[in-house]
Amino acid sequence: MRPRIVVTRKIAEPALELLRETGEVWVPEPDRALPTEELHAAVAGADAVVSALHDQVDGAFADAAGPQLKVVSTVAVGYDNIDVPALHARDVVVTNTPGVLTDATADLAFGLLLSVTRRLGEAERLLRARTPWMFHPRFMLGTGLQGKTLGIVGLGQIGRAMARRALAFGMDIVYTGRRRADPGVERELDARYVTLDELLRTSDVVSLHCPLTPQTRHLIDADALATMKPTAFLVNTTRGPVVDEAALADALKRGAIAGAALDVFEKEPEVHPTLLELDNVALAPHLGSATTETRTAMAVLAARNAIAVLRGEEPPTPVRS
Numbered sequence: 001m002r003p004r005i006v007v008t009r010k011i012a013e014p015a016l017e018l019l020r021e022t023g024e025v026w027v028p029e030p031d032r033a034l035p036t037e038e039l040h041a042a043v044a045g046a047d048a049v050v051s052a053l054h055d056q057v058d059g060a061f062a063d064a065a066g067p068q069l070k071v072v073s074t075v076a077v078g079y080d081n082i083d084v085p086a087l088h089a090r091d092v093v094v095t096n097t098p099g100v101l102t103d104a105t106a107d108l109a110f111g112l113l114l115s116v117t118r119r120l121g122e123a124e125r126l127l128r129a130r131t132p133w134m135f136h137p138r139f140m141l142g143t144g145l146q147g148k149t150l151g152i153v154g155l156g157q158i159g160r161a162m163a164r165r166a167l168a169f170g171m172d173i174v175y176t177g178r179r180r181a182d183p184g185v186e187r188e189l190d191a192r193y194v195t196l197d198e199l200l201r202t203s204d205v206v207s208l209h210c211p212l213t214p215q216t217r218h219l220i221d222a223d224a225l226a227t228m229k230p231t232a233f234l235v236n237t238t239r240g241p242v243v244d245e246a247a248l249a250d251a252l253k254r255g256a257i258a259g260a261a262l263d264v265f266e267k268e269p270e271v272h273p274t275l276l277e278l279d280n281v282a283l284a285p286h287l288g289s290a291t292t293e294t295r296t297a298m299a300v301l302a303a304r305n306a307i308a309v310l311r312g313e314e315p316p317t318p319v320r321s
């Protein structure tokens with residue numbers, strides 16, 4: 001019998017083609033984020049699920065699918081929405097899509113950083129409001145990056161790609177994380193391993209690239225923000241809950257830090273109302289990996305992961321527990 005493959009969001013056509021060669025593919029019509037009840041009904045009888053980062057994938061999800069479920073393949077690098085131990089306990093393989101979105105996400109992080117430091121959003125709002133203006137030597141001065149220190153929290157693939165971009169802009173790199181990077185990586189990036197406290201105290205830009213885990217939830221809280229320099233910027237392109245968003249909004253409003261560049265939010269799609277009022281914040285609606293090329297590559301990798309497991313093979317990028 002051909003396997004039943006449930007794809008919870010409409011993904012790039014080349015990936016759907018691959019899946020259709022392997023099994024009976026179901027995609028929601030119209031495309032939308034399925035609420036939990038509908039999601040559970042949709043996955044019933046599935047041998048494979050290709051999921052999205054807003055799907056809550058836990059024991060109840062796996063039980064709703066049934067004992068034939070072999071793989072959950074998320075089209076994302078982050079898998080904080082997946083209860084991996086609960087799935088592994090049911091012999092379900094979990095896979096994600098690392099690597100293929102590294103450059104796109106680092107590009108977006110650096111672009112948002114430039115947007116806030118050079119006040120691009122604020123400048124565009126000024127023009128669109130048809131505010132009278134004229135070139136002026138002290139008009140809308142921003143902050144330069146050359147010679148400044150970038151502090152990277154989590155020197156994984158995306159953190160390293162961010163560091164490479166920062167090096168090209170003449171920045172110095174410090175980093176922190178669960179463990180020290182290989183000496184070769186430190187040499188390539190001229191990066192110094194420091195404690196989180198030292199990173200927060202000394203960085204002109206703090207950029208978050210760690211996954212969301214119980215250990216990193218609210219890693220950047222009111223205390224961490226108070227430790228940062230008043231001239232420093234925070235960049236978050238990982239997951240919203242790594243930052244206490246209310247504390248961040250308060251710090252930005254008081255000028256306790258200079259600004260923030262945010263692609264992710266604590267309760268997506270909601271954004272803390274104070275952030276929407278402030279000019280020292282650059283905002284994007286979770287677009288880190290959102291290029292046509294990257295989303296296609298992610299979808300194809302997710303399809304390959306699901307197909308490999310259905311064939312009894314080792315998938316290219318499994319999540320280990």
Ligand code: GLV
Pocket residue numbers: 053075076077078079101238288289
């Ligand atoms: C996007 O946020 C991802 O985890 O891929």
Ligand code: GLV
Pocket residue numbers: 077098099102155156157158159209
């Ligand atoms: C892996 O792709 C990472 O998040 O660093």
